[in-house]
Amino acid sequence: MAFLILDKLTKLYGETAAVDALSLAVEKGEFVSILGPSGCGKTTTLQMIAGFVEPSAGRIMLDGADLLAVRPSRRGLGIVFQSYALFPHMTVAENVAFGLEMQGVPRAERLQRVSEALALVGLEAFAGRFPRKMSGGQQQRIALARALVIRPRVLLLDEPLSNLDAKLREEMQVELRQIQRSVGITTLLVTHDQAEAMALSDRVVVMNKGRAEQIAQADEAYDRPASGFVASFLGKTNVLTGIARVQGGRVTLAIGAAVWNLEAPAEAGPTTVSVRPERISFAPAGGLEGVVRARIFHGSQWLLQIETPAGRVSVIRQNNGERLPQEGERVGLTWRVEDMRLAPGEGAAT
Amino acid sequence: MSARGAPRGRLVPYLLSAPAMLLFAALLLAPLLATALLSLHSFNLYKGIQNVYRLDNYTDIFTDVYFYEIFARTFRLALLVSLISILVGAPEAYILNRMRAPWRGIFLLVALGPLLISVVSRTLGWALLFGSTGLVNQGLLASGLIGAPLQFMYTETGVVIALTHVLVPFMVISVWATLQRLDPQVEHAAVSLGAGTWAVMRRIVLPQVMPGILAGSIIVFALAASAFATPAIIGGRRLKVASTLAYDEFLNTLNWPLGAAIAVLLLVANLAIIVGCNRLIERRYQEAFG
Numbered sequence: 001m002a003f004l005i006l007d008k009l010t011k012l013y014g015e016t017a018a019v020d021a022l023s024l025a026v027e028k029g030e031f032v033s034i035l036g037p038s039g040c041g042k043t044t045t046l047q048m049i050a051g052f053v054e055p056s057a058g059r060i061m062l063d064g065a066d067l068l069a070v071r072p073s074r075r076g077l078g079i080v081f082q083s084y085a086l087f088p089h090m091t092v093a094e095n096v097a098f099g100l101e102m103q104g105v106p107r108a109e110r111l112q113r114v115s116e117a118l119a120l121v122g123l124e125a126f127a128g129r130f131p132r133k134m135s136g137g138q139q140q141r142i143a144l145a146r147a148l149v150i151r152p153r154v155l156l157l158d159e160p161l162s163n164l165d166a167k168l169r170e171e172m173q174v175e176l177r178q179i180q181r182s183v184g185i186t187t188l189l190v191t192h193d194q195a196e197a198m199a200l201s202d203r204v205v206v207m208n209k210g211r212a213e214q215i216a217q218a219d220e221a222y223d224r225p226a227s228g229f230v231a232s233f234l235g236k237t238n239v240l241t242g243i244a245r246v247q248g249g250r251v252t253l254a255i256g257a258a259v260w261n262l263e264a265p266a267e268a269g270p271t272t273v274s275v276r277p278e279r280i281s282f283a284p285a286g287g288l289e290g291v292v293r294a295r296i297f298h299g300s301q302w303l304l305q306i307e308t309p310a311g312r313v314s315v316i317r318q319n320n321g322e323r324l325p326q327e328g329e330r331v332g333l334t335w336r337v338e339d340m341r342l343a344p345g346e347g348a349a350t
Numbered sequence: 351m352s353a354r355g356a357p358r359g360r361l362v363p364y365l366l367s368a369p370a371m372l373l374f375a376a377l378l379l380a381p382l383l384a385t386a387l388l389s390l391h392s393f394n395l396y397k398g399i400q401n402v403y404r405l406d407n408y409t410d411i412f413t414d415v416y417f418y419e420i421f422a423r424t425f426r427l428a429l430l431v432s433l434i435s436i437l438v439g440a441p442e443a444y445i446l447n448r449m450r451a452p453w454r455g456i457f458l459l460v461a462l463g464p465l466l467i468s469v470v471s472r473t474l475g476w477a478l479l480f481g482s483t484g485l486v487n488q489g490l491l492a493s494g495l496i497g498a499p500l501q502f503m504y505t506e507t508g509v510v511i512a513l514t515h516v517l518v519p520f521m522v523i524s525v526w527a528t529l530q531r532l533d534p535q536v537e538h539a540a541v542s543l544g545a546g547t548w549a550v551m552r553r554i555v556l557p558q559v560m561p562g563i564l565a566g567s568i569i570v571f572a573l574a575a576s577a578f579a580t581p582a583i584i585g586g587r588r589l590k591v592a593s594t595l596a597y598d599e600f601l602n603t604l605n606w607p608l609g610a611a612i613a614v615l616l617l618v619a620n621l622a623i624i625v626g627c628n629r630l631i632e633r634r635y636q637e638a639f640g
Binding site for chain 1: 536539543545553554558
């Protein structure tokens with residue numbers, strides 16, 4: 001049996017469901033991200049687990065016991081808040097020690113565990129400072145140390161990195177993942193940042209309008225999105241419309257002048273497919289023809305925008321020294337049939 | 351080229367603040383200075399005010415137990431009113447802050463209500479309520495809780511109740527302003543770390559609103575110590591405080607220099623207490639909240 005189980009968890013605000021029958025099973029030690037746009041119900045879900053919001057229906061089980069029957073202050077969860085929510089009138093060490101004090105941990109052990117927690121996040125030298133005097137990244141670490149020091153059963157992270165600048169965010173992602181691995185703690189992360197969710201977690205839950213659209217490993221959800229929403233929310237994608245023809249058991253799909261042989265049965269007529277920009281390459285001859293309209297340099301890669309009869313197509317190429325077409329150049333685009341997904345929500349094309 | 355370097359540019363801030371400075375000097379500094387000078391003159395029942403500069407009035411005040419008692423009463427009342435305002439106002443502000451619209455706005459208006467009523471009608475209202483035939487006493491007598499009317503009028507209790515009523519809003523506003531700056535997630539964080547309601551209040555909320563409570567206390571104390579209308583009407587002629595004493599010296603005894611000396615002493619004592627408290631607050635909270 002899984003360690004943390006959400007069973008048809010529902011929260012209604014009036015008539016609208018902020019969270020609609022969400023079911024999720026998290027294994028012990030697993031890192032799961034709940035990912036979605038703002039207002040999708042991900043934060044409400046976290047708050048129901050934490051006990052700050054009362055569910056309208058459904059159950060939450062932690063380690064085989066009903067979590068909803070436990071008061072929020074007795075749930076033993078470590079929470080890192082988006083605003084960090086540090087106690088401004090306490091020093092760093094007092095902040096971290098607070099949870100242990102509430103548990104009645106004796107003073108000597110408390111000091112020992114506080115310094116261990118601060119060492120874990122690399123802030124031993126700042127124990128006597130006040131949080132206000134520290135940078136966003138340091139405050140973030142204090143919040144993490146404060147949540148971990150009580151040895152929580154589950155770590156809940158509510159958009160913990162969204163207030164940091166891009167470079168620091170990347171560093172903290174690596175550090176967070178390392179700390180989570182070394183402590184081995186079951187972790188639930190709520191975020192709207194798909195890159196963060198994919199970088200950190202074992203599995204992602206993609207939420208939209210209170211429902212889980214897909215629960216899968218990050219690469220699985222990226223490569224085989226269960227719905228059009230997942231495809232467009234996780235990374236960039238090109239949505240193209242072609243014409244499918246069925247001739248004697250063979251199905252072909254024509255986009256512009258280019259034709260693919262589909263192996264899966266499809267209805268004849270206009271068909272929408274999605275292709276990831278990094279799966280598209282330049283064909284020496286033939287393919288979907290178009291004109292390069294823009295070249296955008298991203299350091300490790302190039303983003304090219306190509307005007308084709310089927311619409312504007314984004315292409316991402318590695319900056320590996322290979323020659324790339326200039327703006328205004330005519331090019332042919334091609335991709336493998338298995339890189340193409342019938343969209344939306346049609347499943348695999350192959 | 352910069353405006354700061356040009357002589358005209360440097361003058362601009364002074365010119366802009368000149369009207370306010372002029373008003374300040376003419377309406378506050380000049381009368382204060384005149385009062386201070388007046389307090390050094392002497393007074394004779396037959397010859398009136400004598401244009402001399404002596405400290406006679408001050409030595410009179412400091413050597414007479416009568417004055418000592420009145421000043422002690424003034425600051426005892428102010429202290430009591432401040433303490434009760436903390437006990438009533440701080441929880442009131444916390445509850446108000448927790449309310450939802452539209453109740454929050456409505457109850458804030460109710461809480462600030464005393465400030466919207468003229469001091470005279472409010473105090474006369476209290477006098478009607480407190481009198482030996484007033485509503486409070488009639489109600490208590492009718493319910494059989496007391497045998498004889500309670501004495502509120504012309505007592506310190508009455509003055510403290512009436513002053514607290516009008517000054518609590520200042521405490522509420524001050525604490526409210528501090529509460530507005532608190533991150534509501536901080537309380538959640540404390541709960542998630544195992545703190546119960548009482549621990550959250552005592553360890554998390556109270557220390558954070560302490561600057562607001564102290565700032566409110568300074569305002570309430572200063573206003574209570576220098577209040578005039580409420581102690582004059584509820585306290586009457588017998589239960590004097592410093593401000594009503596100064597008033598009586600000016601208008602009844604016509605001993606203006608003595609009245610001025612009392613007013614100056616009240617101002618100095620008030621200033622000393624307020625500045626002292628302020629220093630204390632700044633030193634205590636600068637590190638965490640500065």
